[in-house]
Structures are given as C-alpha cells and as structure tokens.
C-alpha cells in the first residue's frame with residue numbers, strides 16, 4: 001500500500017548520527033511502581049523486550065488483555081489519552097510513556113500494567129527515560145521504518161489547532177496560551193526531536209493544571225491521585241509547588257511532550273514538522289487519525305533508504 005522513497009546517494013556530508021536503521025527493544029525487563037493520577041491507586045508497570053515488528057503493546061495483567069499502542073485503539077482524550085479494548089477494558093494516561101519510547105527510539109515493547117492506568121510518576125517522562133536507560137537498548141535484525149509526511153495537514157479551529165507539514169527535520173513547535181490570569185506570559189517553544197534534545201529540553205516538563213479545575217475534577221471522582229508531587233499547580237498568584245518550575249516555560253514544553261507521545265500512536269516515527277496552537281490530546285489524536293487515513297499524505301520507508309537530508313540527526317551508517 002505504500003511507495004518506497006527514492007534512495008539518495010547525493011548527500012555525502014551528513015554526520016554519523018544516532019537514528020538507528022534497525023528496530024530496537026529493551027535489553028531486559030524493568031519495572032516500577034507508581035500511582036494512577038485519575039484513580040489514585042498504586043499500580044505496577046513492567047516494560048518487557050519484544051520481538052521485531054511487534055510495536056508497542058499494552059497489556060493489562062489483571063485482566064489478561066492486550067491493546068496495541070495505536071491511534072485506532074484510542075477511546076478517550078479527556079484529560080489524558082486512553083486506549084480501549086473490545087471487552088470494555090481501558091488503559092489510560094499512556095502519553096508520557098509513549099513520548100519517552102518515541103523519543104528514545106524504542107520500537108518494540110510489551111508494557112504490562114496491573115490496572116487501568118499507566119502510573120503518572122512525577123507527571124513528566126523523566127522516570128520512563130530513566131527506566132529505558134537502565135534497561136538499555138538492543139538493535140534487532142529488522143529494518144526500522146518511518147512515516148514521511150508528504151503534504152500539510154491541519155485540524156482544529158481558528159483558536160486552537162495542530163498541523164503537520166513536510167519537513168527536512170522533525171521539528172516540533174508549540175504555542176501555549178493561557179486563558180485565565182497567571183503571572184507569566186504565553187509561551188512558545190520550538191525544537192527538533194532527538195533523544196538528546198528530548199532528554200534535555202522536554203522529558204522533565206511536568207503536566208500542569210489550575211487548582212480551581214482540580215477541585216472540580218476531584219468532586220467528579222477524577223484526578224484522585226493528582227497532587228503537587230505529580231503536576232505543576234497554577235493559580236492567579238503563580239506556581240504553587242514549593243520547588244517552583246523545572247523550566248521557566250515548563251508548560252509549553254509539557255505540551256510538546258504530550259504531542260511526542262500522542263504522535264507515537266501512528267505506530268512508526270513521523271518525519272515531519274508539527275505545530276500546535278492551544279491544543280491538547282484530542283487535536284493530537286485527530287491529527288494522527290487524519291494523517292493515517294489519508295494515504296496520499298504520507299509515505300512509509302525504511303530509514304536506511306531515506307535520504308539523510310530528511311533525517312533529523314543523520315543515520316547510523
């Protein structure tokens with residue numbers, strides 16, 4: 001169903017980089033325990049190596065069901081991204097783990113979880129990055145493929161939207177506009193996704209929320225586990241966390257983290273430029289769905305056949 005990219009040999013000067021041309025999985029299983037932000041319940045998370053071409057598979061060990069980490073399985077984007085199974089079972093809050101897997105180039109993995117939510121940990125991707133680093137990565141004997149965006153797509157409305165455009169890099173730009181008074185300005189951040197840039201600039205950015213919203217959510221039985229230990233709390237007077245912010249523009253960086261995670265639901269790395277304006281999980285999901293349902297909007301190619309000028313950081317030749 002897809003057309004291979006033309007192999008280019010006309011760019012001899014690219015740097016030896018880190019984008020693997022082979023699929024990768026973890027070297028060994030690794031686990032952690034944390035709390036579900038919505039249920040408030042403690043749950044174990046285990047990351048297990050998987051065979052080539054498995055992709056990311058979420059598994060609820062308490063129910064013995066599996067759900068692929070793909071856009072077609074998304075059943076809700078309210079507050080977080082949630083996958084659903086025909087049995088009615090769900091796995092929520094997958095996006096911060098998916099962001100770490102996407103950014104660090106983990107293609108195949110079994111994600112076992114003992115309940116309906118991936119633990120929120122500190123509200124960022126930092127713990128998941130640490131777990132992947134501790135386990136280490138191994139290359140597998142199967143070519144790695146990517147989705148190359150061929151034409152511009154945009155979903156949303158005039159006051160909130162996301163877009164994907166063809167790009168020679170894999171840049172992410174995002175604007176975060178606050179719609180109520182807080183003592184710092186609207187934020188804008190642009191970066192090119194690499195394992196290094198994600199670790200440095202994005203992975204530690206925590207989710208955030210307004211305290212008055214939190215009270216409403218808790219009254220509805222949602223966000224039972226949310227606290228200043230797993231989110232940045234905002235109010236008209238500023239940041240409520242005693243430790244302050246990790247980055248001065250932590251909120252917009254977290255919006256990018258969410259987009260990196262949500263775009264991973266395409267099932268392969270996306271080579272294209274993403275821009276978001278006041279968006280969230282629903283628009284990110286709609287963008288992936290729109291892309292994947294329009295075969296004229298993209299091509300799939302093995303990374304070793306893509307001209308290095310299309311790669312954000314060379315190739316591993």
Ligand SMILES: [Zn+2]
Nearest residue numbers: 095207254258
């Ligand atoms: Zn998030």
